[in-house]
Amino acid sequence: MTSETLETLAREPKVVVSGVTKRFGEVVALSDVELTLGDREFVSVVGASGCGKSTLLSLIAGLDAPTTGTTSLSGHEILGPGRDRGVVFQQATLLPWLSALDNVVFALEGEEGLSRKARVERAREVLDQVGLTGFESSYPAQLSGGMQQRVALARSLSYGPEVLLMDEPFGALDALTRRTMQELLTQVWEQNRMTVMLITHDIEEAVFLSDRVVAMTPRPGKVAAEFAIDLPRPRDPEVLGSPEFHGYYSQILELIHRG
Numbered sequence: 001m002t003s004e005t006l007e008t009l010a011r012e013p014k015v016v017v018s019g020v021t022k023r024f025g026e027v028v029a030l031s032d033v034e035l036t037l038g039d040r041e042f043v044s045v046v047g048a049s050g051c052g053k054s055t056l057l058s059l060i061a062g063l064d065a066p067t068t069g070t071t072s073l074s075g076h077e078i079l080g081p082g083r084d085r086g087v088v089f090q091q092a093t094l095l096p097w098l099s100a101l102d103n104v105v106f107a108l109e110g111e112e113g114l115s116r117k118a119r120v121e122r123a124r125e126v127l128d129q130v131g132l133t134g135f136e137s138s139y140p141a142q143l144s145g146g147m148q149q150r151v152a153l154a155r156s157l158s159y160g161p162e163v164l165l166m167d168e169p170f171g172a173l174d175a176l177t178r179r180t181m182q183e184l185l186t187q188v189w190e191q192n193r194m195t196v197m198l199i200t201h202d203i204e205e206a207v208f209l210s211d212r213v214v215a216m217t218p219r220p221g222k223v224a225a226e227f228a229i230d231l232p233r234p235r236d237p238e239v240l241g242s243p244e245f246h247g248y249y250s251q252i253l254e255l256i257h258r259g
């Protein structure tokens with residue numbers, strides 16, 4: 001067993017998905033899913049289109065409920081959305097009439113006891129973390145797709161969630177921007193060290209970013225296999241050329257193609 005696997009096992013569980021089945025009418029999207037996300041662990045979920053990845057994410061986000069089974073966070077059953085979880089989707093879904101700064105400030109409206117001044121300060125801080133200093137007053141339409149996703153990420157980071165849930169966050173970006181955003185995400189995660197669940201179609205992205213990659217079976221989705229990624233951190237793009245990286249990549253690819 002590798003040291004990384006031991007570290008993964010030693011982590012306190014943060015999110016636990018237990019015996020979860022999800023049906024939409026006749027469609028069984030998830031069947032008896034068991035999954036644990038450890039405290040401060042970065043986990044990617046990969047699998048064929050339609051295998052239930054987004055459904056799994058929305059159950060943990062509390063946007064939907066399982067048909068049977070339970071999801072819990074820090075030992076408490078998830079019964080709806082909460083500020084202990086941040087969600088980033090493929091589209092940034094920013095409010096077009098608000099500046100980048102005000103989009104983040106708006107997300108902090110629910111933070112009780114935080115003055116307008118403190119909210120603005122916090123928003124500036126997280127915009128700086130995602131490399132947007134100087135763009136605070138730009139409106140979404142004035143920002144590129146990658147920059148809009150940076151604002152979306154800042155918005156989720158602003159209230160300090162324990163778990164960050166990301167559904168194909170870079171899926172709509174061009175290859176170069178995607179790579180920059182992956183590097184940004186590793187930096188942000190190194191600084192914040194929250195639990196992350198990333199849904200992606202991109203196995204290279206999954207291996208590069210994660211402590212563990214979870215591969216799902218085709219519908220009805222179940223966990224097919226889990227791979228502990230024992231690559232040095234902080235991750236450097238140079239690792240992409242290493243034999244270890246290619247070893248993980250081909251094992252996961254083969255498993256998904258085998259179905």
Ligand SMILES: Nc1ncnc2c1ncn2[C@@H]1O[C@H](COP(=O)(O)OP(=O)(O)OP(=O)(O)O)[C@@H](O)[C@H]1O
Nearest residue numbers: 024027028029048049050051052053054055056219
């Ligand atoms: N609200 C819904 N109503 C009916 N069926 C749904 C609903 N949401 C998802 N499904 C079905 O559940 C299955 C799993 O969908 P889901 O979007 O979770 O898969 P996915 O792995 O995220 O797919 P993709 O990679 O293409 O985004 C699909 O067959 C989908 O059609």
